[in-house]
Amino acid sequence: MYTAGTAFLEALKEAGVSYVFANLGSDHPAIVESIAEGQASGRGFPSLLTCPNEMVALSAAHGFAQVSGQAQAVIVHVECGTQALGGAVHNALRGRVPVLIFAGATPYTQEGELKGSRNEWIQWIQDIADQRGIMRNYVKFDYEFRTGRNVKQVVHRAMQLAKSDPMGPVYLVGAREVMEEDATPVAIDVTQWPPIAPLPIREEDARAIADALARARRPLVVTSYLGRNPAAVAGLTQLCRRLGIAVLEQSPTNVNFPPDDPLYMGNRWSEPYQEPVLAEADVVLVIDSDAPWIPSTSKPNDNAAIFHIDVDPLKDDIPLWYIKAQRVLRADAATALMQINTALDHMKPDTAAVQERTAHYGKLHRQRAQELERREQPGSVLTGEYFTACLRKYVDDDTIVLSETITNYPTIANHLRPSRPGTFFLSGGSSLGWNGGAAIGAKLAAPDKTVINLTGDGSYMFSVPSSVHWMARKYGTPFLQVVYNNGGWRSPKMSALAVHPKGYASRANAIGVEFDPEPDHGGIAAAAGGAYARKVEKPEDVDAAIAEALRVVREEKRCAVLDVKIPHL
Numbered sequence: 001m002y003t004a005g006t007a008f009l010e011a012l013k014e015a016g017v018s019y020v021f022a023n024l025g026s027d028h029p030a031i032v033e034s035i036a037e038g039q040a041s042g043r044g045f046p047s048l049l050t051c052p053n054e055m056v057a058l059s060a061a062h063g064f065a066q067v068s069g070q071a072q073a074v075i076v077h078v079e080c081g082t083q084a085l086g087g088a089v090h091n092a093l094r095g096r097v098p099v100l101i102f103a104g105a106t107p108y109t110q111e112g113e114l115k116g117s118r119n120e121w122i123q124w125i126q127d128i129a130d131q132r133g134i135m136r137n138y139v140k141f142d143y144e145f146r147t148g149r150n151v152k153q154v155v156h157r158a159m160q161l162a163k164s165d166p167m168g169p170v171y172l173v174g175a176r177e178v179m180e181e182d183a184t185p186v187a188i189d190v191t192q193w194p195p196i197a198p199l200p201i202r203e204e205d206a207r208a209i210a211d212a213l214a215r216a217r218r219p220l221v222v223t224s225y226l227g228r229n230p231a232a233v234a235g236l237t238q239l240c241r242r243l244g245i246a247v248l249e250q251s252p253t254n255v256n257f258p259p260d261d262p263l264y265m266g267n268r269w270s271e272p273y274q275e276p277v278l279a280e281a282d283v284v285l286v287i288d289s290d291a292p293w294i295p296s297t298s299k300p301n302d303n304a305a306i307f308h309i310d311v312d313p314l315k316d317d318i319p320l321w322y323i324k325a326q327r328v329l330r331a332d333a334a335t336a337l338m339q340i341n342t343a344l345d346h347m348k349p350d351t352a353a354v355q356e357r358t359a360h361y362g363k364l365h366r367q368r369a370q371e372l373e374r375r376e377q378p379g380s381v382l383t384g385e386y387f388t389a390c391l392r393k394y395v396d397d398d399t400i401v402l403s404e405t406i407t408n409y410p411t412i413a414n415h416l417r418p419s420r421p422g423t424f425f426l427s428g429g430s431s432l433g434w435n436g437g438a439a440i441g442a443k444l445a446a447p448d449k450t451v452i453n454l455t456g457d458g459s460y461m462f463s464v465p466s467s468v469h470w471m472a473r474k475y476g477t478p479f480l481q482v483v484y485n486n487g488g489w490r491s492p493k494m495s496a497l498a499v500h501p502k503g504y505a506s507r508a509n510a511i512g513v514e515f516d517p518e519p520d521h522g523g524i525a526a527a528a529g530g531a532y533a534r535k536v537e538k539p540e541d542v543d544a545a546i547a548e549a550l551r552v553v554r555e556e557k558r559c560a561v562l563d564v565k566i567p568h569l
Helices: 004-014 029-041 054-068 078-084 087-094 148-163 203-215 230-243 276-280 333-344 351-375 384-392 406-415 434-445 457-462 465-475 490-499 521-529 539-556
Strands: 019-022 047-050 072-076 099-105 141-144 169-175 219-223 246-250 264-268 283-287 305-310 327-330 399-404 450-456 480-485 532-536 560-565
Touching: 004 029, 004 148, 019 054, 047 465, 054 072, 054 078, 054 087, 054 099, 054 434, 054 465, 072 078, 078 099, 087 169, 087 434, 099 148, 141 148, 148 169, 203 230, 203 283, 203 305, 203 327, 203 333, 219 230, 219 276, 230 246, 230 333, 230 351, 246 276, 246 351, 264 351, 264 406, 283 333, 305 333, 351 406, 384 406, 384 480, 384 539, 399 406, 399 434, 406 450, 406 490, 434 450, 434 457, 434 465, 434 480, 450 457, 450 539, 457 480, 465 521, 480 521, 480 539, 521 532, 521 560, 532 539, 539 560
Parallel strands: 019 047, 019 072, 072 099, 099 169, 141 169, 219 246, 219 283, 246 264, 283 305, 305 327, 399 450, 450 480, 480 560, 532 560
Antiparallel strands: none
16 A cells, blocks of 8 residues: 555655654544554654644644754644644744644545545535635745645655745645545655755855954844854854954843853843943844844944844745844854854954953943842742742753743743753744643653743643643653743733833733633643642742652653742732
């Protein structure tokens, strides 16, 4: 037996897919039969993991790809399953994560004309005019298999696009009749389907940027996701130390620069004030950032020279977007930084100026560090800052941390202070619920690492914890989950107060964002997946709770959930 379904699974294996995160339906008989046949014949297809929720499935593929760099696959059920992927597709797009999504399509014959023809009533009500249109705003490529004869070629083209910068999700559709077709095996040489090579900048641009940074009085780098490629972090660190350039992170999604380096100026999110180091910068190099500043509250001064390097500098899929840069360059950050550093080898920067800049920024770094240390001190009430500082002691070289803490994003960045590239991740998007599935994917990608998943109470519930913890138990992917529980959605409240600081909402006791009565966060995980569950409400209980939870994860190989009560909204 060799059908289009067999060819599809074989192509995924050839493309380096280890896991297919699947939510199967009536459109997948060919896939189900091919998997069973493959197990019997020893074809060695990718492992199929049962995912009771589609958002969790795609989030797991997302997390796996972030940790491993390898694109995985997701299978969902027609247009219903496609819609149920929901915000996970947004996250994969904005996070520039390669993943192949396959959905069946309702059969296109109804009288038994072909194998796979309609034989269930749902196949009429699942027939819509443009199933691929559901995804078109969120994927790099969408296509429908039209014959079993070129299924493998289409899969490899899709993967080639998914893995090419700017990376992202791709979407394929196949009706039952097509997937059931008998097919002739096709030999594929995967070396002939490579992603595009990392793009460099022009040598003249490298020299111009190096010269501008060397001559600047207050040079500054702004970045958000440069650390997606750990090699870029080393290049940025080398450049900044050579010239005394400060680094400011804007809503960082990765480790982009060592936070303990004297040139590190911290991280910004949506704070409503002007960032001083951005205002005083005379040369700003923006590398890999979707929103390097928020002009209504914080921006460079009008005389600053701005250079912009990005894998996606024009942000083609963000309709309203611009920054006033004098050079805009599409390039791989690691490659461009290597070129700029090479250009510097042929220059003689002013040593005294470099020392002055380094000393200036070092003073600001020390002042910031002192303020952060003050916030970490224990008090009568458990705070996110104190808990995170305690957790920091348990994060070692074998730990991967995921964060979807939303209004506590700054708390995590400032007080956990992750420093090793490739070990700290945000989703890259803004649709909540990524964290649980991503933790499963991260653990599958790095089974010998300890995975710690930090989430707000709102994003915890968005993550479908019953599905997450059932999967974690079934597939042996234990992780520590910390719920920063402030009793509701603080982000909408902050947004309302920012626009209406003295309005009715500022005086109301309840504005529709409170979780009252409070869910039993740990109890959900315990019921669904046998997780260890514990509430943490006092500063003196923190260390013991973290230690025991990590013991359970590492020794008992089951998840642990710490419900950490921090000040209410």
